[in-house]
Amino acid sequence: MAHDFDPGPVSEPFASLAQNYPGADVYPANSFRVEWGPIFHRGRLDGSARLLVIGQDPAESESIARRILVGEAGHRTQGLIAKLGFNHSYLMINTFLYSVYGQTGGTTHENDPGIVGYRNQWLDAIFAANQIEAVVALGQLASDSWQTWSQTANGKKHSPPFAHVTHPTQPESASGGNSTKLRQLIEAMLANWNQALAQLHPQISNPDTPGPLVPYGSTFKQAERVEIPEFDVPAGLPEWMRSPNNWADRVGKSAAAMRRNITITVPSGVV
């Protein structure tokens, strides 16, 4: 059976963008894990994207798979866009090229000109090359990214349907290990997502999989966390790196040690 894979940013204008990314002079190392390199995207860079998703920043598993939104947030996002009818014709970029370090790194630097300028080059290129029918922003910083670009000369030329939704792992971040609170926050998030879906779904003209909108209930069903497609990742990447199982962690006895570490564990049952 053929294993499709994602060629990555090999064609212009994305090849040049991937060659000319900002480094630690633009993304300060005290606020971003620049040492793990930039992670640019997931999805179609061949002009066939019709849905744009803006995420926040890459986590551990993204640093290994070299594609964004492949971890828990990615699986939930994959389910969200499936409800809009997309299983192929999407493109995802992040607010930040590098993983945010510390509580305030993202908000402190969200308006830094070098960060905004490079991200806006991607948005310019995406809208020049694709017929984008809708934009979904995951969380406040992603929404701010979109609003910032919308006010540029190029941004003013485009006004696709847009929804700012609760970030897919906000419930985990905000519940601090309290399972009751986690359940409440997931329920609230899914209600928020249902609102966005109700707004966007009627405005999608060319979904990959047409059909009626099936809203979320109060919890995630198993089928609503969708495996990352093989055609979204580099050639030869093992299947478990696309699975909903956690396989990458930052391990260490100090903050400094954790920052230097990513520990990969093949999920049980694979070997």
Next chain:
Amino acid sequence: MAHDFDPGPVSEPFASLAQNYPGADVYPANSFRVEWGPIFHRGRLDGSARLLVIGQDPAESESIARRILVGEAGHRTQGLIAKLGFNHSYLMINTFLYSVYGQTGGTTHENDPGIVGYRNQWLDAIFAANQIEAVVALGQLASDSWQTWSQTANGKKHSPPFAHVTHPTQPESASGGNSTKLRQLIEAMLANWNQALAQLHPQISNPDTPGPLVPYGSTFKQAERVEIPEFDVPAGLPEWMRSPNNWADRVGKSAAAMRRNITITVPSGVV
């Protein structure tokens, strides 16, 4: 400064080869670490390769960088091919797509038809698309791979200068932690490499960097372990993944735990 990167196997015939790789039905999981996925190559897949290097199998760092020969063996190999005048126009493939597990996994399966057949497809494609001026095999299994292909119908059409050299980390494998023995084995390996260089160097018509052959001494000079070029790895990969520093290990309290683990540690001084 632009960061060149390697697009990988995005064009034919290599795209189809990367889509149609053999799995655990061909590479038995008791002899190969199939769970980490196949790693195909390093170097040029655009028809510009003039030197072919055949290695053995991917190690830890290769499983992360998704290119072969990026660790210690890779840095030594990069220095070896530099002495032949190559810093860009080369292509490296391995005898095995997956990391060998156990002492005898490689020799047991080296003649398995599925393993040989797929590797021969790569060799067919490489020789059809490139003007290969010389072939270097790293170690016995790599040499056997070459001899096996040479006896096929396609292989018989090509007879480039060929050298079988001692595998670049054979001294470490064979010295068992004995530093005197290690020094002796490195000296012997470099003498072996000098013989191969003396044979091949006069036969290279179109090196990237023409010049007289500078043989090895009895130890590696620092400049003889050459950093993996940025244009050999995927977009955005951090620089330290191409450095001569070790950054990936298999960690665990049992063989089973080690098999499931790769622990990445950013080298000191980077963060």
